[in-house]
Amino acid sequence: MTTAASYFKIGPARLFVHFCVLVIVIIWLVPTLGIFVSALRDKDQITVSGWWTAFAGSTQTVAARLGTPDQAKQEGDIYVITGNVLADQPGRSVKAFGVRVQQPSAFEAGQTADLGEGESLLINSDGSYRYMKNAAFAPDERPRRIYLAASAPPEFTLANYKTVLTSEGIGQSFINSLTVTIPATIIPILIAAFAAYALSWMEFPGRALLIALVVGLIVVPLQMSLIPLLRLYNEIGSLINQPSKxxxxxWLAHTAFGMPLAIYLLRAYISGLPKEIIESARVDGASDFEIFTRIVLPLSFPALASFAIFQFLWVWNDLLVAMVFLGTDKDHLVLTGALNALLGSRGGNWEILTASAFVTIIIPLLVFFSLQRYLVRGLLAGSVKGG
Incomplete structure (x- = not known):
């Protein structure tokens, strides 16, 4: 049986699932590829063509002027000005040209255009031209303006990234985001791991009520608590004479917002660990702290990694909480805030915006791909067996 035949034997339902997954992957991959390619193009290329044409070159309308009257030479009964309109633009070629901005492609390259009143113009694809006139050019005559449909070869540059990482202050915002995200990911994991162990393997009054409270807090919108929490921070800051932002x-704000989900996920995993391991450790005289640090914590790495992915991505991409608890000054502005300010001040500079956007997704992609093998195991923890 061939490989193709054995593959189609799995059934139409599974094939449909595979097809849907493929479609989802393409839907997510295409915009990312577009951002990456656009970030490597200059402003002129982005303006005139889409990113999908980047590898095939682009056609741009370019304005140029012909030579001055003092460059004219008499050839028999006509006066001719010669030159090259692409002398300062190597690598480009002329596809068409025109003498009016409304019709930049009125004449094909290599075609002699009759401009009327005894004037004619020939422009070749390499940019060389012959501007011919039956009468002599007036000394004060302005050089004639023409318009070219010029093709540009594929060009890629890192100048956009250089501008983003230096001139726009994104570099400092990048460091600020790391300063916020790393502790805001580690702190709730540590606290939630202790809480999850206690709710899974320690008997105490009110444990079921605490579990129900944790589940209920997951669905509470964080926007409801932003202002009260900020007021509390301001009051505490005024008491200890320290700024609240x-x-x-x-860090504490993100910890509070991430704790319910962290406890829920970690408890589901820890409660599914074999009961015999915990009981054997207790028989050997191990304390709860030793059981947690030496047995439970190493075995719970898939759940810890899965929550770390969620928390890191959420904190890294957060804008609202950062603006409320850090403000918008440049010393504390996070990467999403800097990108938001960049969008407001540079409405048309797409090359800068795409470079900024791709810079923001580099770290989350690295975190996800380094921990993604643990994601499914952590999310499915406790789905069959519970403590």
Whole structure:
């Protein structure tokens, strides 16, 4: 049986699932590829053509002027000005030309255009031209303006990234985002891991109520608590004579917002660990702290990694909480805030915006691909067996 035949034997339902997954992958991959390619193109290329034409070159309308009257030479009964309109633009070629901005492609390259009143113009694809006139050119005559439909070869540049990482202050915002995201990911994981172990393997009054409370807090919108929490921070800051908008403040805010989901996921995994391992450790005289640090924590790495992905991506892409608890000054502005300001001040500079956007997704992609093998295991934890 051939490989193709054995593959189609799996059934139409599974084939449909594979097809849907492929469509989803393409839907997510195409915009990412577009951002990456656009970030490597200059402003002129982005303006006149889409990113999917980047590898085939582009056609742009270019304005140019012919030579001055003092360059004219008499050839028999006509006066001719010669030159090259692409002398300062190597690599380009002329596809068509015109003498009016409304019709930049009125004449094909290599075609002699009759301009009327005894004037004619020939422009070749390499940019060389012959501007001919039956009468002599007036000394004060302005050089004639023409318009070219010029093809440009594929060009890629890192200048956009250089501009983003230096001139626009994105570099400092990048560091600020790391300063916010790393502690805001580690702190809730550590606290939630202890809480999840206690809710899974320790008996105490009110445990079921606490579990129900954790599940209920997952569905509470964080927008409801932003202003009350900020007021609390302001009051505490005034008591200790410290500003409220600091890094520890936003670390605690993200910790509070991420704790319910963290406890829920970790408890589902930890409660599914074999009961015999925990009981054997207790028989050997191990304390709860030793059981947690030496047995439970190493075995729970898939769940820890899956939540780390969620928390890191959420904090890294967050704008609202960062603006509320850190503000918008340049010393504390996170990457999403800087990109938002860039969008407001540079409405048409798409090459800068795409470079900025791709810079923001590099770190999340690295985190996801380094931990993604643990994601499914962590999410499915406790789906069959619970503690």
């Amino acid at each position: 600091t890094y520890p403040g936003i």
